[in-house]
Amino acid sequence: SSGINAEYGRLFELEVAPLNMRLLGCIYAAEANILLDNTMEATACLHPDLIDKIKETSASDKDSDGASIREITGTIVLNSVALHCIKRDLNKAKRVLVQHLSTLKEGEAPSLQANMLLVYIELRQGNTKNALRILKQQQEN
Numbered sequence: 001s002s003g004i005n006a007e008y009g010r011l012f013e014l015e016v017a018p019l020n021m022r023l024l025g026c027i028y029a030a031e032a033n034i035l036l037d038n039t040m041e042a043t044a045c046l047h048p049d050l051i052d053k054i055k056e057t058s059a060s061d062k063d064s065d066g067a068s069i070r071e072i073t074g075t076i077v078l079n080s081v082a083l084h085c086i087k088r089d090l091n092k093a094k095r096v097l098v099q100h101l102s103t104l105k106e107g108e109a110p111s112l113q114a115n116m117l118l119v120y121i122e123l124r125q126g127n128t129k130n131a132l133r134i135l136k137q138q139q140e141n
Contacts, residue, residue: 023072023073023076024072026045026076027045027075027076029041029042029045030042030045030046030076030079030080030083031079033045034086039083039086039087041085043080043083046076046079046080046083046124048080049081066125070096072102074111074114077097077100078097078100078111078113078114078117079095080096081093081096081097081100081117082117084096085117085120085121085124090121090124090125093117093121094121094125097114097117097118097121100114101114101118109141112138115134115135115137115138118134119134119135121132122134
């Protein structure tokens, strides 16, 4: 398994595909590892340092396809939050999610997935009032 992850890491260093394709590769690799119950490998696929490294090496892709890259990185973050939930690390999941939500542009509503993850975390932590507040805000949007 570690050999596969080493090869996976080299793929991104080769810059053989546009940034958005490499980011999708992160998502698919993480999801495959989650399905195989390889949470450590999934975490490595979604690690923020890896995503930052990809962005740094592909500045030209970032300008030409900014909107889709923003959506893909958002999906990666949400997958990472879900992974922390699976590992029962709700405090870290909430920290990552709140940090992600703080990056939204003014007036931009959080995605349904982000809100549902936040509701899940709040309910698991016993914060039913906060969960209900989030659901009500989602209904208004």
